[in-house]
Amino acid sequence: MCFQSLKIYNYKIFKMLSNIKTKILSELKKFDENASIEFSEHCEFTSTTAFKLAKKQGRNPSLIGKEIAAQISKNLADDVEVKTLNGYLNFYLTDKFYSENLPKIPDFKFNKRDEKIILEHTSVNPSGPIHIGRIRNAIIGDYIGRILKFCNYETEIHYYVNDMGKQIAIIALARDKNLKKELSGLSDFIKNFVRNDYEILPHYIAGNEYYEIDEEFKNQVDEIIRKAESGDKDAINLMKETAKFCLDGQIQALENIDIKFDKFDYESEFVENGKVNEVINHLCPDRKDNEPAEIDLEEYGIKREKGKIIIARSNGTSVYLTRDIAYHLYKINLINKFGSGKILNVLGEDHKQEFLELKTILNKKFNVTNISMSAIFFSFVNFEGKKFSTRKGNIITIDELTNDAIEKAKGIMLEKNFATEGYKDIGIGAVKYAILKIDPQKQINFKLEDALNFEGETACYIQYAYARICRLIEKSNISENEIKNFGISYQNVDDAELNLARNLIKFYDIAEKAGNEFRPNLLAFYIYNLATLFSKFYDKCPVLNAEEDVKKRRLLLVVLVKFVLKNGLNLLGIKTIERM
Known part of the structure; x- marks a missing residue:
């Protein structure tokens, strides 16, 4: 794309x-x-x-x-x-x-850009720990944020917190009543993990069961939503506090894999400040009490099978789309204050219709034509045939996946007699690279053992090459700054040296293309290929024992490969390892 x-x-x-x-x-x-x-x-x-x-x-x-x-x-x-x-x-x-x-x-540094980019990604519901089905959104979004900042755009990374609506009302009421569902059938890891988001999960499962079978519970949920949208502080705070409690754990899970955000936007803010009602009144100025507010987008080529698009229910409460419109009008206002810019959303491919409706409403009904709004869609990850549902409690969390990857990485490094200080970064890097090396629009069949193959197209292969480089520079007893100042000639070089040089000078152009097209796989393959070329160079071309001029030339290549691998991995959100 x-x-x-x-x-x-x-x-x-x-x-x-x-x-x-x-x-x-x-x-x-x-x-x-x-x-x-x-x-x-x-x-x-x-x-x-x-x-x-x-x-x-x-x-x-x-x-x-x-x-x-x-x-x-x-x-x-x-x-x-x-x-x-x-x-x-x-x-x-x-x-x-x-x-x-x-x-x-x-x-080299990119010139400062005169555009503000507001990037939103991840934004999972605060309904429990984040399951691995959501991890591709977070990893791709983190990459996009990193590469936009690398290219010197004024970039803000936002997370939209869904602290209004039916699901959070169900959780909040179940938690208030201390309704819990025993987590049978789930892994011991989930049962024994202590953190806010894991504490929410049994309330979420129980609440959804009660909502389906208990009419009184259902009516109470609906009343909480109605009161909150009418401005009742107690109802709003009940949902907001529950959402924040869960979000605190979810943030920890994401920060554990080095994914961070600049700003958290709460859905309730747009209800409390009246912006959601403004959207309803703007789109449906003639709506009548006790009737749903609806709009028709057929004239713009958008038709729903069930008829018109609902903006507000007959009881006056808004739907998610309405609150999302208010949220995007807020983001548009932020860009207008800056001067110019763009809105980017990272979404699963199953959200294409919803995004089209949102964009059409903003363009046609609110006359938003001066700001580009785009979505980066991604296909889903198949984790060896597993299907997930938080509502049913059928999940594997990203904590469990990364913990498994870290422990397996440690075991492999012990088997290979490697230094094990960096095993955490090896494990997390393996998961990230396995996801980023595939075009976002293609489905992934994820296998952890493949991701941790030190001889395959993996992060650990690149990290190992980086560690060898660090050791080589250390053995030279020459500082990197001194090496960078060597005056060298590239006449009559070995083919392995020339191949390294040819690929090194592509770095900024590859980064440009991978950023322009939002395709991390281009950058992932580039740094893997560079690491492969370095390994061939390392095997074929003596460095420390070469003649002085050749030694200087080759040491400079080594230092430059180190720089590019480190920066390339960082753009992918993967840390380097200096010793193995």
Whole structure:
């Protein structure tokens, strides 16, 4: 999914790839206005422009390629060498380019952006511990927040707390009456874990059962909702206090895996300040008492099977959509105060219709056209065939998953005789990387043993490469700052060195693309590939025992790989390990 309006532009990056690509494209477009170039594993860039022209002109692409190369080479000579191979135009960066620009990689910073981005993600109901079916939202959302901040957007990460409505009213009443359901059938981990959100779970399960079978309990729940929306402080506080109690535990669970938020927005705020009623009155100014408030979006191509879209029930209480509209009007107001910006929501693919309705109502009914509002949809994770339902108590929590991953990581590290100080970060990183390496729109079949494979496309493979780098630099007895200041040449380098250099200079461009398209899998594969290339370099190219000039050149490459791996992993929310 690509949002062109949120394109992350790369400014003067020390004559790095963006400027070079622009220069090459400007030359190619003298021959074909639709010319394009792509990254290549065999050179820096390649173009099929000659093949496209050959079709139009009925000529041999190899001849066309040679003609183009001869004409553009003189204008690219400082930084790029152009070669042709069977019609392909291949572009190689020069020794001069590498010598000047590779050492500058750690110094680059994106320019400050003039847009405010409000990102909302996770926002699970405060109905108990967060189960693993929700973890992909949190991990993807955390990545997006990190990469937007990395690209220097004014970014706020919000969490919307559902402390109004039927579910929280059920929990609040069950908790007030001390109704609990024995947690039979659940794991010992859940039964024995002590924290607020786990304390809420038996109330939630019991409350839902009572709501289905006990008419008096149901009526009391409905009365709490009605009173709260009428402004009754006791009813509001009953639900708000229960939600905050549960949320405190949920926040701890997320912070344990290094996922944090800038602001928590409470649904009740928009009921208490009258904004929800304003939405109802704006959308349904002629509604009558004791009748539901409804709107029709058929003229905009949106039709529900059950008819019109309900904004308020016949008893006057609002529905979730109405409160969500009020919330998004609040976010829009925040952006207007800043000047310009965008709203981003991370949502499961099952929320596409609801988001379309929300966006249409804001655009067509509230005339919100100056602010872009987009959703990053993701497919679901299959945890080895398990299905989850908090309401039925059929869950595995993210605490249980990460605890299992951490313990398994520790066991594997002991088996391999690794230092075990970082086993917690190995376990959590394994879970995150396994989720982020897959395109968000594709389903994941998650297996913990695969995620903890030190020889696969995993976080622990990358973390191990990073630890080897740290040890190598330590053995050199030269500080990283001193290494960064080495004056080096890239003439006559080994292929393993050249492959590292070619991939290092792609870092900011890959980060740009992965951020622009909200595809963490692009960045995840890039740093895995870089770690793989480093391993090949490590096996093939002696560093500490090389001749002095070669040693300096290779040490600089090692330091730069360390920088890129550390920053790449950090963007994915994964910590590095300095010793194994």
